[in-house]
Amino acid sequence: MKLWQKVFFSAMALLLIAINVTAGVLIGGSYRLLLEQEWERAVSEHQYFTASVKNQILAQRLRQGEILLKTEEVSALLPSVLQNPGGHIQGMAVYFGDKQLQSTNADALSGELVDAVKEAKDSSCRTLIQDVNGVSYLMVGSTVKLEGIDYHFFTLSDISATFQALNRQLFFAQVAGILFALLIGSVLMLIVIRLFKPFHQVVDGLQTLADGDYTLRLPETGGEEFKLLSRNINTMAASVEENIGRVKALADNRKQFIDNLAHEMKTPLTSILGFADLLRVQKNVEEKKRQEYAGIILEETRRLQSLSGKLMELITTGNTELEMERVFVPDLFQEIIQTAGPILERSGMTLISKPADKTVLIDRALFKSLLYNLIDNGMKASSKGDKVCLFYRDTEEEFSVGVADQGIGMSKETIEKAAEPFYMADKSRTRKAGGAGLGLALCAEIARRHGASLNIQSELHKGSIVSVVWKKGESSDESQS
Amino acid sequence: MGGALLIRILIVEDDAHIAKLLQATLAMVQYESDWCPDGQEALAKIQGESYDLILLDVMLPGMDGFSLMEQIGQGGTPVIFLTARQDVTDKVHGLRLGAEDYIVKPFETVELLARIEVVLRRANKSKSVLRYRDITVDRQEHTVKRGGEPVSLTPKEFEVLAFFIEHQDMALTRERLLSAIWGYEFEGESRTVDIHVQQVRKKMGLKDCLVTIPKLGYRLESGDK
Structure with missing residues (x-):
């Protein structure tokens, strides 16, 4: 059974019990009152009747002028005095000892009452209510002394009408009770449904959420509890939606990565396989073409090699334990210039450095590979005579190590995507240089492992500044002088 | 060979080496070919000249192969998609757009030629x-x-x-x-x-x-x- 049904039915049951008990108590009270009145009336009529009999006997005695009338005389006199009892009395009987002297409409008289009156030594009234042949009789009996001798007088009155009235009342109370209950029931139903409306909203809302629609927000209506409940559900839905979004973005990212990776691997493979196949299936290949095809195969193989190398680096960078050590920045820069300087010189460029007397907490080998990558990028963007600068910078909020060049720079759109794996601003140029579009993604990963972020500033035709930035106070890698 | 019919094929492919490979492969069976590395440019070329077949890469600068296919529309020049994307949904998408075939890179030279031959024959463009x-x-x-x-x-x-x-x-x-x-x-x-x-x-x-x-x-x- 649903909750609202439980609430409705229990309220309804309690209400019905209350109505019935009230009606029962009221009707019971009025029944007792009516019965008492009937009883009092019957008793007083009985007393009146016996008193009038006494009076008539007394009058007869005075008329005859005797001290006491004889028993026979009384018995003879009785039929004449018992003519008309009057009032509500419908029947009467008189007993002298066991002998019934007189009886009118007294067939219903109970022997039980007769015995009770005979046994009683006083002259008080005895009563009994008994149903005979579908008629309710109220019987009254008492012992009356007539001329020194005990006579037993009984009167009967019909009180069926009183009981009928009572039954009518009961019937009316039942009908009224049912109608009243129906009325109250409908009102109660409306109230319960109204009170439960926000509850149903919440239930429906939760069902929608369970079905996977996390965008749903419940209206915060209804009572205080419902408002609170709705608010909490909304908060929950919001956080679920946010997390689902994050998971989805991650999955999309991964799919994008794999799509790109497949593309980047299959493109050189297609050339290698295709040209090798051409060399194989053709009968005669010109020497010039043979050399060209072999050249392409070699080039594309190198591209694949570089891709797999970078990919391995990217994977291992994410997983290997870093060996952190404090490195004096001028020493670090010196090491890099020794290795990379001559390479730049060969292309007619210069590598300069602007260190500071600080130390940084880094994995020496990994961080150096990051810087080589950045210098390599700077070199590829520059032309003969340009300078590439390795620098350390310290401001109030952060400190950074980076590479600046005076090369071709990047557009805004390119800067945003530059660190995404496989992104290439200029595909043909990148490929010619043997790149796979993974360099900056790798750098960003290394920076992340150092608790820093990769920052790219660039302007087309003016150059780029790419740096690894540590926020001060956020990490333990803070530099020391 | 008595090739009275000259077959002209447009190659839309951004990778220069693959384009060169396709041209060399097509030349083996005496097909003439044009190369176009960019989607937008290719659209202009298709609208300006008549080709018997288009070999279309999906990932292209300017306009991707699927969009280009939508622009060309069905019933025109037959198109074969050449792509590194192996997704079944991509393949279905490509074929639903009206492409005649969908070849996944890397491919073998003779297989490519055989599939081109099938498409040309279907379009009644090959020598009978x-x-x-x-x-x-x-x-x-x-x-x-x-x-x-x-x-x-x-x-x-x-x-x-x-x-x-x-x-x-x-x-x-x-x-x-x-x-x-x-x-x-x-x-x-x-x-x-x-x-x-x-x-x-x-x-x-x-x-x-x-x-x-x-x-x-x-x-x-x-x-x-």
Whole structure:
């Protein structure tokens, strides 16, 4: 059974019990009152009747002028005095000892009452209510002394009408009770449904959420509890939606990565396989073409090699334990210039450095590979005579190590995507240089492992500044002088 | 070869090496080809000139292959998608757009040519009469004549002969012949191929020209070079 049904039915049951008990108590009270009145009336009529009999006997005695009338005389006199009892009395009987002297409409008289009156030594009234042949009789009996001798007088009155009235009342109370209950029931139903409306909203809302629609927000209506409940559900839905979004973005990212990776691997493979196949299936290949095809195969193989190398680096960078050590920045820069300087010189460029007397907490080998990558990028963007600068910078909020060049720079759109794996601003140029579009993604990963972020500033035709930035106070890698 | 019909194919591919590979491959069977590395540019070219077939890469700068396909519309020039994307949904998407075929990179040279041939034949653009020395093969009438005299070949032998004439001077592996003539699903033995090749050789008198290349397959030599 649903909750609202439980609430409705229990309220309804309690209400019905209350109505019935009230009606029962009221009707019971009025029944007792009516019965008492009937009883009092019957008793007083009985007393009146016996008193009038006494009076008539007394009058007869005075008329005859005797001290006491004889028993026979009384018995003879009785039929004449018992003519008309009057009032509500419908029947009467008189007993002298066991002998019934007189009886009118007294067939219903109970022997039980007769015995009770005979046994009683006083002259008080005895009563009994008994149903005979579908008629309710109220019987009254008492012992009356007539001329020194005990006579037993009984009167009967019909009180069926009183009981009928009572039954009518009961019937009316039942009908009224049912109608009243129906009325109250409908009102109660409306109230319960109204009170439960926000509850149903919440239930429906939760069902929608369970079905996977996390965008749903419940209206915060209804009572205080419902408002609170709705608010909490909304908060929950919001956080679920946010997390689902994050998971989805991650999955999309991964799919994008794999799509790109497949593309980047299959493109050189297609050339290698295709040209090798051409060399194989053709009968005669010109020497010039043979050399060209072999050249392409070699080039594309190198591209694949570089891709797999970078990919391995990217994977291992994410997983290997870093060996952190404090490195004096001028020493670090010196090491890099020794290795990379001559390479730049060969292309007619210069590598300069602007260190500071600080130390940084880094994995020496990994961080150096990051810087080589950045210098390599700077070199590829520059032309003969340009300078590439390795620098350390310290401001109030952060400190950074980076590479600046005076090369071709990047557009805004390119800067945003530059660190995404496989992104290439200029595909043909990148490929010619043997790149796979993974360099900056790798750098960003290394920076992340150092608790820093990769920052790219660039302007087309003016150059780029790419740096690894540590926020001060956020990490333990803070530099020391 | 008596190629009265000149087939022109547009290659839309952003990778220069792959484009060069496609051009070299197409040149082997005397197809003429144009190369276009950019989607937008390709659209202009397709609208300006007439091509018999378009080889279309999906990942392109300017406009991707699917969008380009939508622009070209169905029923025009037949299109074969050439792509590194192996997703089934991509393949379905490509074919639903009206492409004739969907070839996943990397591909084999002869397979590519065979699939191009199928598409061209479907579009009624390939040569219906093939000639090789004194042999004439009529694809439409399904007849083979040698020096004017009709020769009786089984349907498979007919296909084998036609395939060799279409790919002269190229080494054809048994697997390639199997998949081109018996279908990709056919997992028969390469013995089947050998028997048919021997039959064709005997019936058409190609003992000297249809040569066996050890460890590779067969080759029909044109004798031009």
